[in-house]
Amino acid sequence: MATIAVFSTRPHDELFLRGADPDERHELRFFETALQPDTAVLAVGADVVVPFVNDDLSSETIDRLADAGVRGVALRCAGFNHVDLERARERGLVVARVPEYSPYAVAEHCVGLILSLNRRIHRAHARVRDANFTLGGLLGFDLHGTTVGVVGTGRIGTCFARIMRGFGCSVLAHDPVESDECRSLGVDYVALDELFRRADIVALHCPLTPATHHLVDAAAIATMKPGVMLINTSRGGLVDTAAVIDGLKSGRLGHVGLDVYEEEAGVFFEDLSDRVVADDDLMRLLTFPNVLITSHQAFFTREALTAIAQTTMENADAIAEGRPPVAPVE
Ligand code: NAD
Numbered sequence: 001m002a003t004i005a006v007f008s009t010r011p012h013d014e015l016f017l018r019g020a021d022p023d024e025r026h027e028l029r030f031f032e033t034a035l036q037p038d039t040a041v042l043a044v045g046a047d048v049v050v051p052f053v054n055d056d057l058s059s060e061t062i063d064r065l066a067d068a069g070v071r072g073v074a075l076r077c078a079g080f081n082h083v084d085l086e087r088a089r090e091r092g093l094v095v096a097r098v099p100e101y102s103p104y105a106v107a108e109h110c111v112g113l114i115l116s117l118n119r120r121i122h123r124a125h126a127r128v129r130d131a132n133f134t135l136g137g138l139l140g141f142d143l144h145g146t147t148v149g150v151v152g153t154g155r156i157g158t159c160f161a162r163i164m165r166g167f168g169c170s171v172l173a174h175d176p177v178e179s180d181e182c183r184s185l186g187v188d189y190v191a192l193d194e195l196f197r198r199a200d201i202v203a204l205h206c207p208l209t210p211a212t213h214h215l216v217d218a219a220a221i222a223t224m225k226p227g228v229m230l231i232n233t234s235r236g237g238l239v240d241t242a243a244v245i246d247g248l249k250s251g252r253l254g255h256v257g258l259d260v261y262e263e264e265a266g267v268f269f270e271d272l273s274d275r276v277v278a279d280d281d282l283m284r285l286l287t288f289p290n291v292l293i294t295s296h297q298a299f300f301t302r303e304a305l306t307a308i309a310q311t312t313m314e315n316a317d318a319i320a321e322g323r324p325p326v327a328p329v330e
Contacts, residue, residue, distance in 0.1 A: 002319075002320030003045055004047065004049075004320075005046035005070075006028060006030045006050040007049060007051045008032070009030040009032050012305060016305040016306060017076075017309045017313065019306070019309060026320075029042075029046065035057070036055065036056035037060040037064055040064035040068065043064075043068050044069070046070055047070065048071060048072050048074050048315075048316040050075075053077045053079060054266070054268065056265075057084060059084045062083075062093060065091075071094065072325070073094070074312050074315040075098065076312045079207060080329045094324075094328065096326070096328050096329060097327055101307035102299070102301060105304040106159075106160075106298040107157075109233060110160055110231055111160070113257030113294070117255040117256075117290065120140065143164075143167045146170070146201060147198055148169045148171050149195040149202045149203065150174075151192065151203070152204065153187070154205065156205045157173070157182075172187070172188050173195070201229040202228060202230050204231065204238050206238070207235065208238055214243075215238050216232075221246075221247040224253070227254030231257040232257070241281045245281060256290065257292045258285070258292075258293045258294075259293075261285075261293070263279055267279060
């Protein structure tokens with residue numbers, strides 16, 4: 001039996017994680033608070049911590065977890081850009097993640113953003129609720145025949161490319177590791193600058209690393225087609241927010257769909273509706289009629305949560321018993 005401390009818990013986390021431990025083999029301790037240096041003390045007595053995407057796993061937190069006797073970290077997400085892996089290694093903490101759950105969940109959400117932005121479905125919905133049945137300002141374009149640029153053709157990017165091929169789009173891709181599966185779908189691999197130059201829709205599906213930080217910056221936006229649609233369901237840091245705001249103001253960016261945001265920690269997943277939000281860039285983005293933001297919900301399907309909980313429990317189980325986890329972060 002392992003003691004597992006789950007941070008940033010929302011009701012669905014408890015539901016699915018308990019569902020993945022039907023025989024109640026483990027002691028699950030759920031904390032609503034995020035994991036950060038001053039909350040790491042809650043992990044005292046736990047074998048494993050289970051943090052989420054916006055928890056703070058800096059060296060300070062890692063030190064406090066190690067001092068508390070925690071053996072490892074079982075992230076219940078795919079990305080691990082928020083973990084100081086070197087410090088974890090130094091302190092002997094095993095780190096595991098959920099590399100694969102439902103690529104369909106994220107790819108389909110990406111398509112949802114594209115369709116909503118193109119056909120202004122979010123604006124039409126607000127309008128008809130106010131008994132305004134006019135069409136002005138709702139003009140879209142056929143996706144059929146457009147060129148979609150996919151940056152990163154891993155699990156999610158490949159799934160997304162397949163869907164867009166189904167719409168009758170031409171798909172360009174850029175990835176240092178080219179996929180035969182994508183080629184067989186009729187995807188053409190090109191250099192990143194060519195993708196930016198030719199795509200009507202640019203969708204980001206690569207991880208956030210030092211090499212991909214601000215992959216979409218002012219220089220990249222300047223090379224894109226006027227009126228291009230930019231979709232980021234990957235990680236906020238891939239995009240320079242200030243450059244995106246400038247691109248929207250100049251009209252170079254015709255539509256922007258974001259499920260992730262560089263400064264989302266402490267904002268996304270929270271109800272701030274009765275507070276003053278201090279992030280001026282985020283509030284500016286929300287004023288554009290051609291921007292659609294969702295709160296890091298692309299992963300949020302029943303199938304994905306079931307798979308995330310399953311792998312997380314398997315990782316936690318293994319770490320607690322001193323076995324290699326099923327999906328270590330190396
Ligand atoms: P994956 O590891 O299967 O694929 C990532 C691909 O990106 C790989 O093919 C890799 O070669 C490629 N890549 C790496 N560096 C690149 C670069 N410089 N340019 C272009 N491609 C590059 O990962 P995945 O499961 O497809 O997930 C992709 C990303 O989606 C994750 O890193 C994560 O940040 C994000 N994600 C978001 C959500 C959400 O809810 N919004 C959920 C899951 C994953």
